[in-house]
Amino acid sequence: MRWIGNNTDLILGYLASHVWLSIVPTVLGFLLALPIGWWANRVPAVRGVVLSVGNVLYTIPSLAFILILPGVIGTGFLDPLNIVIALTVYAVAVMARFASDGFASVSPAVLDSARASGFGAAGLALRVELPLAGPVLLAGLRVVSVSTVSLVSVGALAGVDNLGRLFTEGVFTGNTAEILTGIVLVVALALVLDLLLVIAGRALLPWSAGARRVRGGVA
Amino acid sequence: MIEYRSVGKTFSGGNAAVADFDLVIPSHTTTVFVGSSGCGKTTLLRMVNRMVEPTSGQVLIDDVDVASRNPVELRRSIGYVMQASGLLPHRSVLDNVGTVLRLQGVSRAETRRRSLELMETVGLDTALADRYPHQLSGGQQQRVGVARALVTDPNILLMDEPFGAVDPIVRDELQAELLRLQRELGKTIVFVTHDIDEAFLLGDQVVILAKGGQRAQVGTPADILAAPANDFVRSFVGLDKGGRELHVEERDGVQVVVDAQGRATGVLKG
Amino acid sequence: MSVASDSWDWLTDSANWSGDAGIPHRTLEHLQYTGLTIAIAAVIAIPLGLYIGHTGRFRGLAVASTGALRALPTLGVLTLVSLNTGINLTATLVALVLLAIPPLLAGAYAGLESVDPATVDAARAVGMTHWQVLWRVEVPLAFPLLVGGFRSATLQVIATATIAPQVPGPGGLGVYLLGGLAVGDYPRVVGGAVIVIVLALVVDLLFAVVQRLTTRRRVSTPDRV
Numbered sequence: 001m002r003w004i005g006n007n008t009d010l011i012l013g014y015l016a017s018h019v020w021l022s023i024v025p026t027v028l029g030f031l032l033a034l035p036i037g038w039w040a041n042r043v044p045a046v047r048g049v050v051l052s053v054g055n056v057l058y059t060i061p062s063l064a065f066i067l068i069l070p071g072v073i074g075t076g077f078l079d080p081l082n083i084v085i086a087l088t089v090y091a092v093a094v095m096a097r098f099a100s101d102g103f104a105s106v107s108p109a110v111l112d113s114a115r116a117s118g119f120g121a122a123g124l125a126l127r128v129e130l131p132l133a134g135p136v137l138l139a140g141l142r143v144v145s146v147s148t149v150s151l152v153s154v155g156a157l158a159g160v161d162n163l164g165r166l167f168t169e170g171v172f173t174g175n176t177a178e179i180l181t182g183i184v185l186v187v188a189l190a191l192v193l194d195l196l197l198v199i200a201g202r203a204l205l206p207w208s209a210g211a212r213r214v215r216g217g218v219a
Numbered sequence: 220m221i222e223y224r225s226v227g228k229t230f231s232g233g234n235a236a237v238a239d240f241d242l243v244i245p246s247h248t249t250t251v252f253v254g255s256s257g258c259g260k261t262t263l264l265r266m267v268n269r270m271v272e273p274t275s276g277q278v279l280i281d282d283v284d285v286a287s288r289n290p291v292e293l294r295r296s297i298g299y300v301m302q303a304s305g306l307l308p309h310r311s312v313l314d315n316v317g318t319v320l321r322l323q324g325v326s327r328a329e330t331r332r333r334s335l336e337l338m339e340t341v342g343l344d345t346a347l348a349d350r351y352p353h354q355l356s357g358g359q360q361q362r363v364g365v366a367r368a369l370v371t372d373p374n375i376l377l378m379d380e381p382f383g384a385v386d387p388i389v390r391d392e393l394q395a396e397l398l399r400l401q402r403e404l405g406k407t408i409v410f411v412t413h414d415i416d417e418a419f420l421l422g423d424q425v426v427i428l429a430k431g432g433q434r435a436q437v438g439t440p441a442d443i444l445a446a447p448a449n450d451f452v453r454s455f456v457g458l459d460k461g462g463r464e465l466h467v468e469e470r471d472g473v474q475v476v477v478d479a480q481g482r483a484t485g486v487l488k489g
Numbered sequence: 490m491s492v493a494s495d496s497w498d499w500l501t502d503s504a505n506w507s508g509d510a511g512i513p514h515r516t517l518e519h520l521q522y523t524g525l526t527i528a529i530a531a532v533i534a535i536p537l538g539l540y541i542g543h544t545g546r547f548r549g550l551a552v553a554s555t556g557a558l559r560a561l562p563t564l565g566v567l568t569l570v571s572l573n574t575g576i577n578l579t580a581t582l583v584a585l586v587l588l589a590i591p592p593l594l595a596g597a598y599a600g601l602e603s604v605d606p607a608t609v610d611a612a613r614a615v616g617m618t619h620w621q622v623l624w625r626v627e628v629p630l631a632f633p634l635l636v637g638g639f640r641s642a643t644l645q646v647i648a649t650a651t652i653a654p655q656v657p658g659p660g661g662l663g664v665y666l667l668g669g670l671a672v673g674d675y676p677r678v679v680g681g682a683v684i685v686i687v688l689a690l691v692v693d694l695l696f697a698v699v700q701r702l703t704t705r706r707r708v709s710t711p712d713r714v
């Protein structure tokens with residue numbers, strides 16, 4: 001445990017970048033997936049394409065994806081941007097399916113009565129559909145956030161600083177304490193982010209008692 | 220003969236569905252449990268094949284307490300037609316009918332032969348044999364349920380609102396079919412319904428149940444109509460508002476029977 | 490674009506297609522790790538999942554612990570076990586098995602839960618024993634979701650087995666990725682990545698076919714009124 005005391009700065013630095021590398025793709029993926037999922041729910045053909053493209057993208061192994069990106073988009077091999085882009089793509093792939101299911105879960109009768117009471121197209125989408133799709137969106141966001149946190153550590157193999165570094169360095173120097181620290185912090189980060197999402201869900205979706213129960217597996 | 224001896228059932232939540240229930244169901248006759256929703260009909264019925272275990276008292280079949288019998292063998296020896304057909308969605312109609320035979324180790328060929336035979340007995344086109352349950356109409360599904368219950372030629376047949384989910388015309392057909400089958404087969408049938416007309420049509424013995432599985436009256440339809448035990452029964456069978464009262468009117472020397480709404484329903488003979 | 494054309498050259502170089510360090514052998518190793526992992530994980534997770542789904546017991550515990558397991562970083566487990574046992578193939582298998590258990594477990598219990606309770610009740614009522622209800626009714630009806638669990642687990646293992654060479658010893662396709670990275674041989678890295686991607690897509694396609702074949706006979710439960 002002395003190792004932790006002597007290396008707090010290093011650990012905190014890795015933790016901070018791990019947090020950023022987890023949150024940015026999760027948020028970006030969520031925001032990008034919303035319109036895609038909404039559109040997919042409207043047009044069955046789009047839904048088919050979104051689901052199958054998402055499935056193929058999600059199938060691509062993460063390390064391979066991160067390493068192949070520079071060749072495709074011309075970034076540097078050790079650029080953190082590779083991780084952000086790759087994880088955002090995964091987040092969109094998973095989240096678009098949840099978003100489409102979420103919008104599909106809104107009862108047509110509710111939409112009809114909202115339209116009848118004078119909501120315009122934009123108001124309907126933002127003030128009726130979006131909140132009602134909330135519980136499913138939240139379930140998707142929780143899946144994406146947990147898997148993103150654990151995928152970020154793989155990025156350490158591609159030379160990007162984050163908690164995964166504690167594993168690659170720890171195995172190199174034979175330091176069990178370092179690896180254990182990394183495991184505990186990664187799991188804790190995942191659980192804390194999940195807890196924050198649950199709390200946010202309770203606050204934003206107070207009407208949905210079942211918000212915690214909708215939990216889907218991934219692809 | 221099936222006998223309930225001061226049977227009670229309290230579910231885990233403390234909900235007393237049935238208390239201190241006594242009844243004798245004679246063999247080779249149809250006994251109908253009738254009562255409104257939630258009065259304990261299904262609970263009483265399922266005690267016979269141990270799908271529900273009484274919390275007090277005993278249920279006996281031919282003087283043997285069912286609690287002493289292996290539940291799996293007991294169930295295989297009793298036909299059971301359920302509220303919503305209860306067919307296995309992943310098995311063809313023919314396989315559904317033959318389920319219990321296969322469980323008992325009857326050969327494939329023999330099962331097939333007897334299942335097809337039973338399909339004919341209950342009036343199902345054997346061309347439906349290879350379909351899946353969801354490809355059948357509600358009425359056809361119920362016929363499959365009846366065929367499955369009869370395939371092992373059980374002495375006892377339990378039927379839980381088997382015709383509750385089909386339209387009135389199909390229900391009439393199925394009821395007529397059941398009466399015909401019963402004339403041929405002479406099973407001991409315990410039938411559950413909330414429809415008093417169905418109860419009077421099918422039952423040799425009718426058991427009118429009040430909340431909590433209380434016996435309001437037991438007797439033949441004629442007994443009950445002639446002497447309703449109390450106001451609950453009178454209202455349940457429709458005697459209170461004159462709905463079942465018939466009058467006789469003379470027309471050219473013929474006695475015409477007229478119902479409560481003034482419609483002629485027949486003529487009086489003898 | 491030179492990385493792309495160099496990678497193409499690496500992929501098409503016949504020297505890379507033979508011998509113990511060749512692509513076919515590495516792919517075979519990769520598939521062996523994957524198969525062994527899935528077999529071990531299934532022996533643990535499937536009976537547990539079927540038990541939970543059939544009885545409904547320990548469901549809360551299962552949901553919570555699969556959630557926590559999903560958060561566990563595979564790279565961390567791999568390096569930790571490898572440091573403490575020194576047996577690197579064991580470390581690889583432990584890490585990958587822990588990765589594969591959650592989707593298999595969830596597929597099994599969620600699959601059984603998806604079966605209409607009325608159907609299970611009917612099966613008991615005609616006199617099926619617990620085992621018969623499980624094998625003749627619940628498992629067949631849960632089959633698509635069970636296969637879904639295997640599909641998800643297998644793809645995650647194929648993807649993650651690439652990090653095995655991070656500890657000395659194990660081979661598999663990760664050798665191209667990590668080995669290439671270590672010496673700055675990017676064509677090898679990208680070529681290896683392409684092979685992993687193709688492998689994952691092919692395996693996914695096989696599962697899709699199996700799922701299609703097993704769902705075709707799956708039918709909706711009878712209409713309930």
Ligand SMILES: Nc1ncnc2c1ncn2[C@@H]1O[C@H](COP(=O)(O)OP(=O)(O)OP(=O)(O)O)[C@@H](O)[C@H]1O
Nearest residue numbers: 230231234236255256257258259260261262263413
């Ligand atoms: N498994 C159970 N656990 C708790 N309570 C139950 C259970 N099954 C039935 N009950 C309760 O016992 C009472 C009788 O139920 P039962 O199913 O026997 O009614 P029923 O007469 O068949 O009604 P219906 O006509 O609606 O089918 C009801 O109050 C019901 O809520």
Ligand SMILES: [Mg+2]
Nearest residue numbers: 260261262379
């Ligand atoms: Mg009932």
